[in-house]
Amino acid sequence: MIYENRVSPAFAEKVRTVSTRLGIDPNHLMGVMWCESRFDPAARNPVGGATGLIQFMPSTAAGLGTDCETLRGMDAVRQLDYVERFFRPYASRCRTFADLYLACFFPVAVGKEDGFVLRTRRLPAEVIARQNPVFDTDRDGKITVGEFKACLKTLFPDELHPYLF
Structure with a gap:
């Protein structure tokens, strides 16, 4: 499993268990958590207050019956x-x-075609692009699923690509 040497044996085993129960690849789950928090459960983004392994937003934490401070x-x-x-x-x-990463980053986009633009009625594409400029690779003020996918590949060393892409 990727990055297994960067986590405790108990954490690695639980990632495998969780992944099995969800029916997902544990490499994918490890990749999301590495990108979002470097496996630090106390990681906090000062913009928006996201926290934890997958950067739970405060509203998301509340929907899961907890809060960011507890997480x-x-x-x-x-x-x-x-x-x-x-x-x-x-x-x-x-x-x-x-x-899987889109489920964490922008769930509406899961399974969408590469041309799908990340936006909602309440959250314009321009705001999403401005807050996440790394994914707006062509700097046009919007992020497409295709841009998101292409950018993901640049965030991981080539030797991990067979496990993730």
Whole structure:
């Protein structure tokens, strides 16, 4: 499993268990958590207050019956219970690493075609692109699923690509 040498044996085993229950590739789950938090359950984004292994937004944490402060206080193994709860509704549609990452980053886009623009009625494409400029690779003020997928490949060393893409 990718990055297994960067986590405790208990964490690696629980990632395998959670992945089996969700029917997803544990490499994909490890990839999302590495990108979002470097496996730090107390990681916090000062913009928006996202926290934890997959950067739970405050509203997402509340929807899971907790809050960001409580999540930050958990060890990584315990926080995986909330990671599993978060991904459960999306898991059956997450056939690729990009799908699993999109479930975390922008769930509406899971399974969409490459030309699909990340936006909602309340959240314009321009705002999403401005807050996540790394994914707006052509700098046109919007992020497509295709741009997101292409950018993901640049975030991982080539030797991990066979496990993720």
